[in-house]
Amino acid sequence: MFNRTKAVIATVATCFMCFGALAQDKNVALRISTWVPAQQPLNPTLQAWADDIKKQSGGTLTFTLFPAEQLGKAFDHYDMARDGIADITWVNPGYQPGRFPIIGAAQLPLYISNAKAGSAAINEWYQQYAATEMKDVQFCMAFTSDPAGMHSRKKIVLPTDVKGMKIRPANAMLAQFVTTLGGTNVQASAPELRDLLERGVADSVMFPWGSVVLFGLDKVAKYHIDFPMFAAPTVLVMNKEKYKSLSVNQKKAIDDHCTSTWAEKVATPWADFEAAGKPKVAAQAGHEIVEMTPEQVQIWRTAAQPVEAAWAEGVKKVGGDPKQILDSLKKTLAKYKSAL
Template identity: 55%
Template structure:
């Protein structure tokens, strides 16, 4: 019936909007294992895009750094090595200073609401800070703490002399500020560097700690909202510009604040469940911070806000205004840490 209707329209000289559409094949690249919950979230994202495009946008997902290293994923989207990529902006310190506000300690309280709050806020800044790509959405994982091999970290002074693999640039600055040494490594490499003694610990969400096997080489686990890592999905501009209006709408309808929460929600539940898994393992020590210890961490992190603000000023943005807007957005979505 559809073919007959299309033939009739063409015979009458009428070209329906979808008639000129070409099938678009998207290469979606990320750097965590296919067993990571992000894989399923990206599969769901791709399925929604395909459905809303009338089946004209197909996707293939490449996990585990198949198309390139984790650190390179922003440039991979810019250069068309992949069409859609999962990016940790903090893997390139100083390059994306504004979004780094989301990494400030004790700021975000949950993955889903935090992702929606961050995304809604960052849409104002993304066209400038990430102008080389089409920004899709921003999100975060569950708030997390420090995991170490031989020493329990309860107050900031405990980091002195330790070698820590930080999750992002803000945590790297914090480690340095506290007298520790940073060890840079992508997430899939963390177990190995701790096992070999290259690093003493890591800032990691609990579920991923188990997924990557890092629980096998660590013993002490801080259960506190010390930090989150910001992430983005970005797209190659040329690929987007090749699309028909209907195809662009399918992308845009899945590159918004609601989609950010939808992408982050299942991952957040996975990470939160990791804490109970670690507690169930013999020999593991999972601990919370006292109010007094938390106050010490917050006091110690104050210079990070100043460092972030100085970097943002260089972009021409107003850091005080930007941070106030972010806090208001997080509060709106119920994810501002107290």
């Protein structure tokens, strides 16, 4: 009985020490910035992610979410985290050509089949490179949009159809692909795209289905390739000094939410939202959904080979081993059953 009483006292003392450590943590308010409209499902998902961190931190970490480019343009979100304009930002690395060549492997056409397990795979794969490639920030996790095709004012079936067209690519890798196929790239943020399509400044966009509806692109683009031609990996990063300023408990709360499990959780509602857009578009009169045959898919794969070669050269320039990087990505995608 005496030993049991001692054990209980020791346990209680330990708990008080834990609570005391939490009580000593300073309250920290953090700003999260995204660049998609408030109704885009990533925003409430990130809010739920933040709320779970708040709970684990004992309420000492609180978050305010700023969607729709309130704190800065989509193209600036990496630098916003680096410079402390926001504490945590959602970044599309493909918006800055050549700056992040390693993660560009996950932007290559015809590699990723789905966003859910695919996000867990991409995060696990990229964690080994992030500290080197994104050393200006505290890397949290990577996840991807739902793989998608092209949505156009005129019908596209084969790579040769792109020649002479004006395309808004999803990222820098796909911009190279468009150039290789003889098309012209149009750089614009998502909110600008409907106007560009209506005015003929762009003929086609590379976009997931739900976002086509969200941004009203289905009012202009009537032809749609139904094949996961590309995915757009994105990352969540944090200001490095802000992270360093946190207590051990607070850092752990952040770290515990920067995992492949959380990458899949964050990606899932977004993927479901995008997938739900396809039947909405297909139900509209005047739209044509173009299905790809295996032979046509192989033609697209062959057309993408110069892009992969150019990516490999870019990786070599920063001292990377493109074969090792790509083999690692393929192996991890296969592990998570998310390879195309």
